[in-house]
């Protein structure tokens with residue numbers, strides 16, 4: 001039987017001593033010019049990034065937004081297969097959920113990836129087909145890293161708790177198979193601390209360090225549950241070498257290593 005996602009992720013974190021999630025947001029407008037003539041430029045780019053970063057990558061996190069064209073999906077499939085060939089799990093940042101028959105289609109994305117991000121706004125039934133995959137990770141958007149994340153997620157309910165806390169409580173209830181985590185931004189360190197106390201057993205995906213300037217120390221201190229969880233940087237790693245021409249991937253490898261080392265200074269022994 002396939003090990004559960006968080007067991008696999010925990011093994012990977014231990015094996016390479018890294019909680020870095022490398023975000024594969026292959027923005028076509030930022031792909032180096034010398035790759036523009038490739039059959040699938042996003043795949044050509046990602047392959048070089050993966051070659052340079054895999055030893056620091058607890059997981060790869062492609063954001064589906066960068067692949068939603070026919071060539072994009074082909075590039076994504078190649079990318080996922082290549083990451084798996086390097087033994088690195090893939091968390092597809094797709095932020096999906098819909099009514100039943102539609103969400104069943106969305107859940108088929110998990111046939112390709114090891115984990116996915118989902119939107120809790122439509123409630124439990126919209127997430128059930130994802131939750132019903134015990135071998136796959138399901139990260140529920142809880143307190144997002146963007147400035148507008150506070151607009152709804154920080155609102156207090158009549159009970160006095162903020163919406164993000166209610167989402168965490170529901171996610172904890174939905175975690176019948178031990179496959180649920182939360183997405184909590186590093187730009188919201190107070191909410192991170194609050195949520196870690198509320199749901200001590202749920203691993204977090206913490207985006208927002210790097211280009212968004214979030215709090216890396218808080219990301220590590222509160223993002224991990226029993227050592228399991230990941231801290232993501234996308235642009236800060238994959239575009240670190242924009243001024244390095246054909247050596248762009250070397251710079252990405254250095255950036256991933258730097259982030260791994262920095263995050264490790266905050267990890268408990």
Ligand SMILES: O=c1ccn([C@@H]2O[C@H](COP(=O)(O)O)[C@@H](O)[C@H]2O)c(=O)[nH]1
Pocket residue numbers: 023025063093143144145146183184185207208209210211212232233234235236
């Ligand atoms: O709250 C959230 C949820 C998802 N993201 C995604 O993570 C990466 C962050 O990219 P950077 O380049 O490191 O800023 C990107 O795919 C976002 O869509 C997030 O930032 N915040």
